[in-house]
Amino acid sequence: MKILSTYQTRDLDEYTIKNEPIPSIDLMERAAQAFVNSFVLKYDNTFKTVIFCGIGNNGGDGLAVARKLHQLGYDVQTYVLGNSTNGSIDFLENLKRLQNQSEVIKLSENDEFHLPKKEKSVIIDAIFGSGLNRPIDGFLAIVILKINQTGLPIVSIDIASGLFSDTHSPQSAVIQPTYTITFQYPKLAFFQPENEKSVGSWEAVDIGLSQDSIREAKTKYYYTSSAEIRPLARSSFSHKGTFGHAFLVAGSYGMMGAAVLATKACLRSGVGKITTHVPKKCVDILQISVPEVIVDISHNDYHFDGIWNFTKYDAVAMGPGIGLENIDKFEEFLKKTPNKKLIIDADGITFLGQRPELLKLLPKNTILTPHPKEFKSLIGRGWENDFEKLEILSEFAVSKKIIICLKGKNTAVALPNGEIHFNSTGNSGMATAGSGDVLTGIILSFLAQGYPPEQAAIQGVYEHGLAGDQAAKNRSERSMIASDIIENLR
Ligand SMILES: NC(=O)C1=CN([C@@H]2O[C@H](COP(=O)(O)OP(=O)(O)OC[C@H]3O[C@@H](n4cnc5c(N)ncnc54)[C@H](OP(=O)(O)O)[C@@H]3O)[C@@H](O)[C@H]2O)[C@@H](O)CC1
Ligand SMILES: Nc1ncnc2c1ncn2[C@@H]1O[C@H](COP(=O)(O)OP(=O)(O)O)[C@@H](O)[C@H]1O
């Protein structure tokens, strides 16, 4: 699914209005109806509903929503903030339509107003939408801060008032909604950790914008949904050779969980065979934990100390739990990997951060799977805000011609063509030791089976999260552990 900018969405609106064709007031009616359909499932008409409207089209949506909820028997109180005579055309039309049915209270600077105290109330935020073009200050900022302080649930229409869709929002007045019900597609702002409080849970509702125009729209940002997931066909005549032979370098004395988890996850994701390279004293742990594995035994008892021959494998993963003893042997390993399908994780990424010149040795489309701290060490710097981080991420993937899965909620998969794909699955139960090792095993499996690297990364991240979501359902986010993710791979 594409993530489009404010400007692109405006073009889409205009295109739909002109070519469907549909008058803009009717498109607003459709948007308001889509919002209401979702809203009523969350809050029934025993909730008193207080709606704050600006005077642009977001406010117009708010007025249309007020009328529709009033008609559904909700106790609705509607405020308009600002000089309504300057309102947009569709705002003014909806003001007229509402005023015939229900009271509208106009608020401007210095007006006293009282926010609801009733426990069973919900606030709808329709002050600003995608038309926000500067930080909010003055009277409106005071209203927003008061709304946030009520402690009542807040539902934002399209986007929280004060939050910029496509760029960093400076510290100023921004609504902190419980839910955002957004139109057609999520906004880039929804995927940035810094905006967690200004988004809440979000849902995109279909308002029937032109599919032709959506197809044409160019973007570098995508949201991975189930529609992008394609299972690899499995012929009934297949044998274990059909599904590839993976090679994993993982684990060290005291860190064997990483090797066990990645190996199991690789097998559970459909690979034909896996060989895992571990130190001598760690062999029993691996072999007993995963009888299906073939073990390649290091001459070193305790940690990674170089590997000699891995030409016969279809894909190679390196790094989980290997320790940081032997960067020179890591360099030797990289020199032997031209043309290999390769994933580097964990300590392997730390090595690359310690010796950035080694990045030159990575084959094109190598997949790196850093968490934010590892990514910082990889690039040797931090970032001012999450939008800058995205720029850095994309530039790094393009300039080094590699794929980077920057892990976290909505893991961002950056491709060498500049695209960034945000993941839609997963939950905070996955913030538990070993989850990352499981991801490495899954992606390794997909690479060995012959998925193109871009798809192996995007789909691996998606399926890892999906299994995590199932694990959280079976247990709970709190009690699930990394092994539960493996158990729920399907
Ligand atoms: N297009 C369509 O067909 C559809 C659109 N839809 C809806 O329209 C929404 C976008 O509406 P919109 O473009 O009218 O902008 P909106 O967010 O209401 O702002 C209004 C004006 O506020 C002003 N302003 C900005 N920042 C400010 C600030 N800090 N402090 C004070 N004032 C500020 C600025 O005007 P300015 O003051 O700069 O002249 C701006 O133009 C969208 O989110 C969706 O809900 C849906 O109905 C689907 C169909
Ligand atoms: N809050 C969250 N929501 C969704 N996924 C998460 C969340 N926290 C962690 N994860 C996922 O769990 C994995 C954690 O990986 P990592 O930080 O490398 O852990 P470890 O090194 O302990 O294995 C990543 O794939 C990450 O995307």
Ligand SMILES: [K+]
């Ligand atoms: K809003």
